[in-house]
Amino acid sequence: MTFVPEPVRMYGPRFQDDPAQLYRDMRKEFGPVVPVLLEGDIFAWLVIGYRELRYVLGNPQLFARDSRRWNAWDRIPPDWPLMAFVGYQPSILFTEGAEHQRRAGAISDALAAVDQFELRSRTERAADSLIDAFTGHGRADLIAQYAQPMPLLSISTLFGLPDAETPQLVADVTELLNTGPNVMEAHQRIQATMQRLLDTKRERPGPDLPSRLLAHPAGLTDEELIQDMVILLSGGQEPTANWIANTLRLMLTDERFAVTLSGGRRSAGQALNEVMWEESPAQNSLGRWAVHDTQLGGQRIRAGDALVIGLAAANADPQVRPDSYNGSAGNHAHMSFGHGEHGCPHPAPELAEVIAYTAVEVLLDRLPDLGLAVPAHDLVWRTSFRLRALSSLPVEFSPGYARGVG
Template sequence: MFGTRFINDDRAQLYREMRQEHGPLAPVTLLGDVPAWLVLGYRELHQITSNPALFTRDSGIWNQWDRIPADWPLLPMVGRQPSILYETGARHQRRSSLVSDALAAVDPFELRHHAERFADRLIDGFCGRGDGDLVAEYAKVLPALVLARLYGFGDEEGASLVPSINALVDGSEGALEGRDRIQAAMRGLLASRRAAPGADVATRMLHHAYADEFSFEEIVEDMMVNIVAGHQPTADWIGNSLRLTFTDDRFSASLSGGRHSVGEAMNEVLWEETPTQNVAGRWAARDTQLGGKRVRGGDLLILSLAAANADPQVRPDQHSFTGGNNAFLSFGHGDHRCPYPAQDIAEAIARTGIEVLLDRLPDADLAVSRQALVWRPSPWLRGLESLPVHFTPTIAVGDAG
């Protein structure tokens, strides 16, 4: 993507080197030598996301379309799509309200209940062994199960969708089939809610005051975007936070003494190893100046949330503990940031998942060295391939009588 170093553990150092050489805006090339800008500066990223008229989400103005083949692997990231991600103007505001209102009505107690229930069920699957992979067997499953339940799927149907969701997110073999299966399931759920409304997100989206302004397929697309985009960053938030508790004495030493440290570890991850690293993107509506560079109309700007979080202008001491500082850009900024209700849901799922696991397996520890942990090869997201642990075998709560 931007070079092989983006898949290694020295990505933070790479951002520093790029900033030293290019300043807050660095020229990069995508697959096929397609040019783009990588926005490294906190102030510049804030400026871009605060000015949707100058830096639009409308990919139709991209000045590279004549070079993009129909089978370009990055089309799902930057291509024209009928989802809320590429909507602009007043129509985006109404579409965003539809989604946000449907998510805001999720009962926090119901959310916590489902997260605890599914977390216990997953832990029951490996707790008797004394070992497990907390990515494959836990983090990559829990958010999808909870989100599917909140949207209106039954437990069994939600579980059956998890492999398709992960295949689509990973871009692995079966990704296209996975997308088709998720899409078919969403259509079926929405169709059923037309006849029999329920107390779920799907029903609230379908019957929202603005729903008549959007087609059935657009609502299906937005449901898919929210489940898929909500699942993987939350899964990585869980995995990256657990990694921190197992490898950083500042957190592992205090977790047994106070549950507040879970929140602190999660906050630290959003600064240091944010799940969403780079986002494509915005397109310059006209020629402009940004970060000392001349940006042409139609240029693609990729937003590096991770690099902006590490900008020395906002974090002069990169080694200081972030504490409760929430000024990170990990959820984006501006009209197209992650909706606040979605952020709250992700945080509740992640925090509950971590707390339940640490309560159930209090002596869990890494089964390999810290250096043996491998990051997934993606410039867009930051998450582990696996997180192997060992612990004292324990009884499944489902068997506790």
């Protein structure tokens, strides 16, 4: 009789407390492709091998993005916790083939025209404004008061959004990403904001993303533009916010960075890259769906099976990172931005790094004696199969003055 190992649950304390150890255990028992159970004991395959993951992401004709292929829809309740990430919608996330290339090409062209020097300047101003709000208190939660609002404050300027509308947009996108009780109302307000923005930019174009997308030869419709701009907002917000937060946690808890903490300029870039390898903000993504029966990593995959993209686990694959590995400095081959046609569109990773690096650098320059307000082991990670994100990051520092006041 053949022994068939039980699938591994990707929820609960074991997964939440130490996912890195769980990935190691999975790899030892199953290899690069692991049978798993998502919340509600929904079956899927978790791809944790670096080479296998590149193969999946690089072959959309075999592992496609349209979730309507899923063979488990008859077992998925309408209120399933992960429904927001698999329920089909006509956005760039679920498009395939020529349609995806048309829409992704327009986004990449619009992003490529962003002036990165201007983006850094705008991010510096946004960082100073956030720091000014708490610098006089000597204590702050760097998640709620800094890392979380930081990306959207920068991104909203790229959209040419009026300053008066930015606070509500930040609140709505936060509600949307946290899947809070008012998520539908938040989503409707975001869409309405994007429609007003398109109407304004159609009449008065400017040096911003909506104007470039409206003028692009791809000829995107308003419905396509609204869907894809919402994806740009949410896709740029959550990973970047957690990238900032996880980098600050590393620099505040690891003695290798303590010696340069007062300036931060030499080590901020190294810390940002190390986080992408060791504590990637994007841990897992659901997903891809097998177009037909196939083999992957020694497992038999059926047509319509769901595959979870194990970004963090692939980064730790000993086949590409042996025990003798001496650190991540200078190595940017991590999978944290994805790969293939559905990876982060170029040059989005560069723009996210400008925002994250600037946010970390400005904070450490403004608050040179910044330190944790609690023991490092008391920091709590959020309950999420997708993210590696802290619930809070309480810090203390010598009270200062708002920029331009003292």
